[in-house]
Amino acid sequence: MYSISLRTRRGWIFTIGFIALYILLGNARSARPNPFIPGEMIAVNVFIPVVAGLLGGWKMGILVGFFGTMLNTLTPVDSNLEFLLLLPNTVAGLLAGMLRKHFFAATAAICFVVAHILRLGSYLIFDRIELSLLSNPNLWKSIAFQIIFAVVNVMLIIFVFRIGFSTNGNKRTIH
Amino acid sequence: MEIKELSTNIKVWKILFAIAVIIAAIFAALFYFQDIFITFIIGFTMIIITNKVAAEFRKNETLRRYPAWKRALYGYGQVILILVFLYFYMGDQIQSLKNLIDSSLSNTEIQQDLLDSLKDKVPTLMGRKLVSEDDIQNLITYIYSLTQTIFSKLSFIIINGVLIIPLMFQVFYRNRKKIWKSIKASVPEKFREGFIRGSGEIGNQLYDFFSAKVSESLGVATITTLGLYIAGVKGAIVLGLFAGLLNIVPYLGPIIGAIPAVIFGYLDSPATALYAIITIVIAQLVDNFYFIPFMISGKVKMNPLVSVIIILIFAKLLGIFGMVFCIPMYIIFKTVLIISYEELTRIYTEDEQPIED
Numbered sequence: 103m104y105s106i107s108l109r110t111r112r113g114w115i116f117t118i119g120f121i122a123l124y125i126l127l128g129n130a131r132s133a134r135p136n137p138f139i140p141g142e143m144i145a146v147n148v149f150i151p152v153v154a155g156l157l158g159g160w161k162m163g164i165l166v167g168f169f170g171t172m173l174n175t176l177t178p179v180d181s182n183l184e185f186l187l188l189l190p191n192t193v194a195g196l197l198a199g200m201l202r203k204h205f206f207a208a209t210a211a212i213c214f215v216v217a218h219i220l221r222l223g224s225y226l227i228f229d230r231i232e233l234s235l236l237s238n239p240n241l242w243k244s245i246a247f248q249i250i251f252a253v254v255n256v257m258l259i260i261f262v263f264r265i266g267f268s269t270n271g272n273k274r275t276i277h
Numbered sequence: 278m279e280i281k282e283l284s285t286n287i288k289v290w291k292i293l294f295a296i297a298v299i300i301a302a303i304f305a306a307l308f309y310f311q312d313i314f315i316t317f318i319i320g321f322t323m324i325i326i327t328n329k330v331a332a333e334f335r336k337n338e339t340l341r342r343y344p345a346w347k348r349a350l351y352g353y354g355q356v357i358l359i360l361v362f363l364y365f366y367m368g369d370q371i372q373s374l375k376n377l378i379d380s381s382l383s384n385t386e387i388q389q390d391l392l393d394s395l396k397d398k399v400p401t402l403m404g405r406k407l408v409s410e411d412d413i414q415n416l417i418t419y420i421y422s423l424t425q426t427i428f429s430k431l432s433f434i435i436i437n438g439v440l441i442i443p444l445m446f447q448v449f450y451r452n453r454k455k456i457w458k459s460i461k462a463s464v465p466e467k468f469r470e471g472f473i474r475g476s477g478e479i480g481n482q483l484y485d486f487f488s489a490k491v492s493e494s495l496g497v498a499t500i501t502t503l504g505l506y507i508a509g510v511k512g513a514i515v516l517g518l519f520a521g522l523l524n525i526v527p528y529l530g531p532i533i534g535a536i537p538a539v540i541f542g543y544l545d546s547p548a549t550a551l552y553a554i555i556t557i558v559i560a561q562l563v564d565n566f567y568f569i570p571f572m573i574s575g576k577v578k579m580n581p582l583v584s585v586i587i588i589l590i591f592a593k594l595l596g597i598f599g600m601v602f603c604i605p606m607y608i609i610f611k612t613v614l615i616i617s618y619e620e621l622t623r624i625y626t627e628d629e630q631p632i633e634d
Contacts, residue, residue, distance in 0.1 A: 123503070127507060129507070130507040130509065131508060131509025131549070132507070132508075132513065146506075207358075257355055257359055258499075262499050
């Protein structure tokens with residue numbers, strides 16, 4: 103499996119690149135507001151710590167999840183709510199790194215489910231949402247769509263990495 | 278394959294000439310039936326991608342514990358999920374781009390605003406001497422008609438693809454060994470070794486070349502898609518894929534691929550167009566400083582001057598398609614001619630005397 107090691111300079115370049123990508127995607131001009139949580143945008147960057155964990159292991163996943171979210175709190179967008187995502191994103195990156203040797207699509211789905219549960223928990227604790235919102239079926243449909251969207255993104259990015267950077271040890275000729 | 282001393286046997290050169298003419302005729306026929314040729318190339322590219330994905334699945338130790346049908350189900354399930362998602366998401370994006378095109382084509386005010394704002398931005402000195410209003414109008418009309426031509430050609434290629442590509446997969450994965458065996462058996466004994474060596478060499482080099490090009494295009498498409506999404510350009514996935522696809526055309530491809538992204542960005546706001554340009558520049562920098570040196574150059578062993586000359590010649594002869602396929606054609610020509618020469622010199626040195634001076 104393609105792997106990026108933190109022991110190399112390349113690994114650190116990828117880590118910094120993933121953190122930068124997390125921040126850029128978090129501030130994307132295409133981002134749309136979350137209809138259920140006032141002041142929050144629909145997070146498309148949640149798959150970045152998971153990708154980092156799947157490719158570079160749990161250490162890279164934790165670094166990207168923690169520092170990406172931390173630095174994103176300094177940006178204008180989502181600054182009020184981003185600190186609530188510190189734990190969910192860090193845990194998502196950690197889980198992805200620990201489970202990466204298994205089916206990566208299923209691993210990614212588990213990570214996103216856990217991240218969303220932790221996120222909802224954070225919002226409830228800090229009174230960003232009301233408990234009654236949890237009984238709204240549209241919220242769960244939105245979360246399900248976000249999870250599927252994120253899993254597909256992870257699959258595509260991993261797919262591009264693997265066919266782009268994998269060694270051709272299994273080269274096939276056309277005959 | 279170092280050629281040290283050329284043969285003086287005229288028969289060798291006559292046969293080589295005939296081989297070169299036959300190969301040139303085959304390529305000419307392929308370019309005449311361009312749309313079908315492109316469909317074959319797309320099918321071949323999809324086979325390469327499938328092989329790479331299958332190779333990655335074979336490497337996965339966890340998957341190896343499970344029976345073949347479960348592994349296949351897992352693999353196909355992922356592919357289907359991605360395709361369904363892309364179908365709905367891209368369909369939505371294509372529709373919004375189409376609406377944007379239709380509204381700007383039918384609304385002459387938008388065209389006039391675009392023209393006026395372009396005139397303001399082009400410096401007065403250049404505007405008077407180099408670029409006139411008619412030139413800009415013609416350019417905009419040309420870009421719109423080119424976009425419509427590309428979309429109509431695309432639909433023809435898709436129809437061909439639906440018919441041809443599944444059959445290509447069937448031939449490659451089921452009948453490949455049988456077909457290869459019968460071709461080998463039909464080659465005369467004394468040429469067989471050279472034929473096997475030559476076709477192996479061509480197969481490996483073409484596979485490496487297309488494989489590297491696929492990886493490069495996917496990389497550029499990914500960077501462009503992410504960048505255009507961050508920039509706020511509508512239809513980021515479609516435009517990113519388009520830019521990645523056109524990146525295979527040397528020199529002109531990145532520019533042509535960037536035009537729709539910049540135009541759609543500009544229709545939104547000048548700032549969006551600027552961010553789109555920055556995205557394209559970053560994608561090209563990564564392509565030229567990372568993808569090409571590390572992916573392409575290592576696999577396609579070719580003198581840079583020779584490659585530039587060949588690209589320019591084929592650009593003149595066959596246009597954009599010539600630029601895209603000139604390197605694979607060069608690979609085939611070179612390998613066939615060199616191996617044919619080696620075999621012919623081996624055979625005719627043994628059987629016939631060379632011409633005396």
